[in-house]
Amino acid sequence: MSHLILGAMVRTIGAYPSGWRYPGAHRDPRLDADALRRTAAIAEEARLDYLFFGDWLATGHDLEFVDPYLVARIDPLSAVTYLAGHTSRIGLIATADSNFADPYTLARATASADVLSGGRVGLNLVTAVDPRSAANHGRDFHTTNGSRYDRAVELEQVLRRLWDSFEDDAVVADVASGTYLDASRLHATDFHGEHLSVAGPLNVLRPVQGHLPIVHSGTSPRSRLFAAQSADLALVAVNDLAHAVSIREELRALAFESGRDDRTLKVIAPVLPIVGETRAHAQALAEDLAELVQVAEDWPEGPPAGFPAQRSLAQLASHVGVDLSGRSPDDLVGPDLVARFGEAGQVLVEIVAERTGRTPTGERPPSLRQLLVAASVNASMIVGTAAEIADEFEAWADAGAVDGFNVLSAVQPAQFEEFAFQVVPELQRRGVFPTEYEGTTLREHLGLERPDNVHVTGGDPNLAVARR
Ligand SMILES: Cc1cc2nc3c(=O)[nH]c(=O)nc-3n(C[C@H](O)[C@H](O)[C@H](O)COP(=O)(O)O)c2cc1C
Structure with a gap:
């Protein structure tokens, strides 16, 4: 039976x-091993489908100011392999950068993690945008978006061929005859593309899941095509419900056109719920978090190097169309000032009212900082009680906007616990999320079939080239 897919996007010091x-938050990455185990235990108790580890190779x-979690963190495949030994049911998805990954090493590490976890590992393939990652990998220039996707297509193909090196019953281990391996069931990879060339076979058994579920996160038309043709899960950035519906329709149509059963492509949106016992509690937390975000004017002599340019009153002024010099x-925004705002400014006022309960005509008007934070911090935030957040999740699923959510938590562990122990039970009571793990592998959690071996079905190693 299909149900809402729920995963946690792990950011140990908060997303x-x-x-x-925030008081009581985990903030010391030296203690990340403890934080990871605790997050995994909470997620597994709530029976989430997976933990998701993004990455940034620089x-x-x-x-520090955009996403402090990215400053110093555990490598995703290491985190997944570590947690494989500390969990028993939950899926574990690691991100790898398709630009720089060596296919043999990546296939080996991911197949190993899948075998070690009993079939619970997934792979998120991204095509990084940060030019610093090129310099960190001995490349002197960052290649074009198209070329990065060409390499990603080849990587996905070659990974499948490498994972399928051994047929499921290739190791015979027949003591009586002394036959260990059925050599006819071990296959060379023999892939020769424009970017990648791999002889194979891989020196690890076929993953428990056959192929690890592949996730792709991106936004461009080329990204959508890649997700539709090559991924099991598309992680998409969406502005609102209507936008999500159109993206999912587009992805499903592209998947269908490429000859796939489009129902096998699951579309997942990131979301950051702020959960409170009452709506007012949740709004107070959202307000506190915004108050703690620094803006350029907090440094009278000017912000430190690298501070995001968009987080300044000058940028807010151009956004709302009013001079704020x-x-x-911390100045409050009353109705007279708002009356002079352009359309984008009015939208911002509504977003802040929704998140914090503060309105220009109310007893406690919003501050300029709150408007600036809403404009410059990228977060799909939903603020409310567990029931209100469950309502929103259900509405999105019912509208065909998503197959599930990657849940971010602003404050660790407190907000993740609120989600796991308040929102998830509410979704379970409504019957949209199961109360028990029904399968043992990540594929089973996601409702995906185990694929056939490409060497047995005659997969074409040059399909990658044909798909461009
Ligand atoms: C929801 C979402 C999550 C992403 N997560 C990562 C990530 O963890 N690491 C990374 O390097 N890129 C990540 N990306 C970036 C994409 O992989 C890609 O580099 C970026 O979107 C630019 O490519 P595009 O213009 O084709 O979308 C993410 C993108 C989206 C939309």
Whole structure:
């Protein structure tokens, strides 16, 4: 039976720029091993489908303010392999960068993690955009978007051929005859593309899942085509419900055109719920988090190097269409000022009212900082009680906007616990999310079939080239 897919996007120090500053939040990455085990235990108790580890192959001052979790963190495949030994049911998805990954090494590490976890590992293939990642991998220039996707297509094909090196029954281990391996069931990879060339076979058994479920996250038309042709899960960035419906329809249509059963492509949206016992509690937390986000004017001598340019009153002024010079981020925004805002500014006022309950005509008007944070911090935030957040999830699923959600938590572990132990039970009570794990592998959690071996079905190694 198909149900809502729910995964947790793991960011140990929180998925909001100021989350680590909140009282009681995990903030020391030296203790990440404990934090990872605790997150995994909570997620598994709530019976989430998977933990999802994104990645970024560079670091720097700028990330401190944009996404502090990215500054110093555990490598995703290491985290997944570590957690394979500390969990028993939940899926574990690691991100790898298709630009720089060596196919043999990636196939080997992921197949190993899948065998070690009993078939619970997935692979998110991304085509990184940060030019610093090129310099970190001995490349002197970042290649074009098209070329990065060409390599991703080849990588996906070659990974499948490598994972399928051994047929499921290739190792005979027949003591009586002394036959260990049926050599006819071990296959060379023999892939020769424009970007990748791999002889094979792989020196790890076929993964428990056959092929690991492949996730792709991206936004461009080329990204959509790649997800539709090559991925099991498409992780998409969406602005609102209507946008999500159209993206899912487009992805499904592209999958169908490429000859796939389009129902096998699951579309997942990231979401950041702020959960409170009452709506007012949730709004107070959203407000506190916004107040803790620094903006350029907090440094009278100017912000530190790498501070995001869009987080300044000058940028807010151009967004709302009103000169804000001479004002302070903590100035309140009353009806007279709002009356002069353009359309984008009016939308911002509505977003802040929804998140914090503050309105320009109310007793406690919003501050300029709150408007600026809403405009410059990228987060699909839903603020409310467990029932209100469940309502929203259900509405999206019923509208055909998504097959599931990757849930981010602003404050770790408190907000993740609220989600796991308040929102998930509410979804279970409504029958949209199961109360028990029904299968043992990540594929089973996602409702995906185990694929045939491409060497047995005669998969074409040059399909990658034909797909462009
Ligand atoms: C929801 C979402 C999550 C992403 N997560 C990652 C990530 O963890 N690591 C990464 O390097 N890129 C990540 N990306 C970036 C994409 O892989 C891709 O590099 C970016 O979207 C630019 O390519 P595009 O213009 O084709 O979409 C993510 C993109 C989206 C939409």
